[in-house]
Amino acid sequence: DTAVSQTPKYLVTQMGNDKSIKCEQNLGHDTMYWYKQDSKKFLKIMFSYNNKELIINETVPNRFSPKSPDKAHLNLHINSLELGDSAVYFCASSWGQGGEKLFFGSGTQLSVL
Amino acid sequence: ELKVEQNPLFLSMQEGKNYTIYCNYSTTSDRLYWYRQDPGKSLESLFVLLSNGAVKQEGRLMASLDTKARLSTLHITAAVHDLSATYFCAVDIGSGTYKYIFGTGTRLKVLA
Numbered sequence: 001d002t003a004v005s006q007t008p009k010y011l012v013t014q015m016g017n018d019k020s021i022k023c024e025q026n027l028g029h030d031t032m033y034w035y036k037q038d039s040k041k042f043l044k045i046m047f048s049y050n051n052k053e054l055i056i057n058e059t060v061p062n063r064f065s066p067k068s069p070d071k072a073h074l075n076l077h078i079n080s081l082e083l084g085d086s087a088v089y090f091c092a093s094s095w096g097q098g099g100e101k102l103f104f105g106s107g108t109q110l111s112v113l
Numbered sequence: 114e115l116k117v118e119q120n121p122l123f124l125s126m127q128e129g130k131n132y133t134i135y136c137n138y139s140t141t142s143d144r145l146y147w148y149r150q151d152p153g154k155s156l157e158s159l160f161v162l163l164s165n166g167a168v169k170q171e172g173r174l175m176a177s178l179d180t181k182a183r184l185s186t187l188h189i190t191a192a193v194h195d196l197s198a199t200y201f202c203a204v205d206i207g208s209g210t211y212k213y214i215f216g217t218g219t220r221l222k223v224l225a
Contacts, residue, residue, distance in 0.1 A: 041220070055211045105155060
């Protein structure tokens with residue numbers, strides 16, 4: 001069983017479209033994250049949720065809207081996609097008290113044309 | 114703002130050689146993590162270091178943490194081709210922060 005699963009793995013779309021990425025973890029963790037990895041491999045945190053509550057929002061444009069219906073799921077909806085949104089988006093989970101490693105999903109490669 | 118820097122950014126080395134990757138961070142923390150990423154793949158955890166002087170070893174990799182110097186090292190002993198990957202360090206700044214800041218990554222290529 002995959003611990004952190006993301007869908008879709010690849011997403012190719014036109015500028016201006018709206019798209020969603022889904023993430024689910026079966027590890028029982030209470031904290032989930034979205035990270036963006038750009039073409040230079042830099043990893044930047046976007047959001048973190050603890051027990052469905054938004055904790056971190058790292059000055060991400062409000063075209064990005066995360067939603068956590070329960071603590072096992074964290075989805076990312078992106079409105080009005082722009083070329084600069086092209087990247088790999090990783091979902092991750094952990095226990096939220098710190099000192100715990102992150103478990104990553106397999107990533108979603110988003111290409112905006 | 115917490116900054117995490119790694120060097121070198123790129124490393125090409127011969128099989129059988131030793132080398133060290135450095136991770137410097139800019140604020141007080143005693144929690145540091147190392148991850149490995151293969152091309153086109155996800156990140157997997159290698160080491161969790163949670164105190165000053167912590168040292169962990171797995172196979173040809175050994176990681177250490179000096180919180181006073183705000184420095185962690187990842188030492189590679191007798192490199193083999195299978196170690197070719199990108200290595201990231203990450204820091205979290207305490208319980209309840211829910212925020213892990215990643216280093217710039219070191220792209221390692223081991224030549225046969």
